[in-house]
Amino acid sequence: MVKDEVLSGLILELRRGTIVLCVLSQLNEPTYGYNLVNILAEKGINIEANTLYPLLRRLESQGLLESSWVTSEAKPRKYYVKTQKGNEICNALKQHWDSMVRNIDRLWEVDINEK
Amino acid sequence: MVKDEVLSGLILELRRGTIVLCVLSQLNEPTYGYNLVNILAEKGINIEANTLYPLLRRLESQGLLESSWVTSEAKPRKYYVKTQKGNEICNALKQHWDSMVRNIDRLWEVDINEK
DNA sequence: TCACATACTGTGTAGTATACACTATAATGT
DNA sequence: ACATTATAGTGTATACTACACAGTATGTGA
Numbered sequence: 001m002v003k004d005e006v007l008s009g010l011i012l013e014l015r016r017g018t019i020v021l022c023v024l025s026q027l028n029e030p031t032y033g034y035n036l037v038n039i040l041a042e043k044g045i046n047i048e049a050n051t052l053y054p055l056l057r058r059l060e061s062q063g064l065l066e067s068s069w070v071t072s073e074a075k076p077r078k079y080y081v082k083t084q085k086g087n088e089i090c091n092a093l094k095q096h097w098d099s100m101v102r103n104i105d106r107l108w109e110v111d112i113n114e115k
Numbered sequence: 116m117v118k119d120e121v122l123s124g125l126i127l128e129l130r131r132g133t134i135v136l137c138v139l140s141q142l143n144e145p146t147y148g149y150n151l152v153n154i155l156a157e158k159g160i161n162i163e164a165n166t167l168y169p170l171l172r173r174l175e176s177q178g179l180l181e182s183s184w185v186t187s188e189a190k191p192r193k194y195y196v197k198t199q200k201g202n203e204i205c206n207a208l209k210q211h212w213d214s215m216v217r218n219i220d221r222l223w224e225v226d227i228n229e230k
Numbered sequence: 231t232c233a234c235a236t237a238c239t240g241t242g243t244a245g246t247a248t249a250c251a252c253t254a255t256a257a258t259g260t
Numbered sequence: 261a262c263a264t265t266a267t268a269g270t271g272t273a274t275a276c277t278a279c280a281c282a283g284t285a286t287g288t289g290a
Contacts, residue, residue, distance in 0.1 A: 006177050007204050010135055011211050013276075016248065017128030018219060025222040034267050044218040051249060053269060058247090062121050074257070075267060089122050094223070096126050101216050103159040104133060107140040108209070128247075131277065149238050166278060168240060173276090190238060190285065234288085241282075249274085258265075 019047060021097060023055060024090040027065060030079035056080050064089055134162060136212060138170060139205040142180060145194035171195050179204055 022045050026036060033056055037049050059065045064086030070077050082090065137160050141151060148171055152164050174180045179201030185192050197205065 006179070007207055009275085010132070010204065010208055012248075013132030013135065014208070014212060014215065016132050016276090017125070017130070018215065019248085020125055020128065022219060022222060025219075032267080043221055044214075045222075048249070049267080050251080050269080053267095054248085057269090064121070075255095077267070089125070092122055093125055093129070097129060097219070099159075100129065100133065104137060104140075104212070106158055107137060107160075124246085127277075131247090134277085147238080163278070164238080165240080165280080168238095169277085172240090189287095192238070231290100233290085235286100236288100237286080238284085239282105240284105241280105243278105243280090245276105245278085247274105247276090249272105251270105251272090253270075254268085256266085258263100260261100260263085 018097075019045075019051075019055065020059070021090075021093055022047075023052070023059070024064065024082060024086060024093070027080055027082045027086070030068070030081040032070075032077040032079050034077075036080075059086070133212075134166075134170065135174070136205075136208055137162075138167070138174070139179065139197060139201060139208070142195055142197045142201070145183070145196040147185075147192040147194050149192075151195075174201070 022040060023036065026039055031039070033052055034049060036056075037047060037052055040047055056065060056067070060067055060080065063083060065080045066083050067078050067080045070079055137155060138151065141154055146154070148167055149164060151171075152162060152167055155162055171180060171182070175182055175195065179198060180195045181198050182193050182195045185194055
């Protein structure tokens with residue numbers, strides 16, 4: 001069905017951008033990528049590991065996250081955590097998100113003054 | 116400030132994808148592009164005309180919209196309206212949007228069972 | 231009548247991001 | 261031994277938005 005293809009493309013686009021918001025929201029505590037995938041999945045947000053890794057690196061290069069390797073555990077893991085800048089941006093982004101959500105909801109309200 | 120550049124980039128990405136939803140939501144009645152820009156702007160959603168036009172064409176090529184030129188008025192205008200398929204997809208997308216919004220909201224809830 | 235703003239649609243290009251397939255390795259369970 | 265899971269990484273194709281630019285017609289003020 002072609003309809004489904006179009007729809008899933010649009011859904012893909014919808015998710016886009018929100019992923020950063022999701023990731024940032026969870027990184028108050030140092031967390032490694034693989035774990036983050038699971039945390040988000042539990043909360044209904046599915047993101048592929050190989051989509052997440054480049055994202056984490058990008059956010060780090062933008063100064064929103066900082067990372068450190070921990071080798072004392074069984075497997076070497078790279079822990080990421082929000083920087084102060086990351087925190088500020090996360091908050092600003094969330095605020096923007098909330099207002100976007102309100103605006104979009106309003107689009108479905110019936111306009112009483114129509115015409 | 117570099118922070119603002121990063122932030123506006125992320126906001127850009129956040130908007131992305133939602134634009135289709137916004138546009139579809141308003142096309143129950145035949146409307147032309149320029150007018151649609153104004154309608155959305157009134158409702159707090161700003162989109163450049165030259166961003167909208169390619170989008171309308173794309174949605175038409177995907178079968179979600181259909182268009183017709185109206186030349187009887189002062190200026191020739193191209194009116195777009197949702198097709199039935201467009202309507203179905205719009206509804207499905209909105210449903211998906213709502214559940215995404217709920218999931219994301221939940222990310223900010225404090226987890227009582229933490230640890 | 232000239233200039234300019236505004237209404238209206240269109241196109242081309244660059245930047246950037248996600249998805250997905252693939253590589254790689256070590257531990258753990260069977 | 262072998263399969264699976266845990267863990268991180270890279271490269272490429274695809275697709276979209278933003279933005280600058282093009283182009284026409286109408287109305288308006290000087």
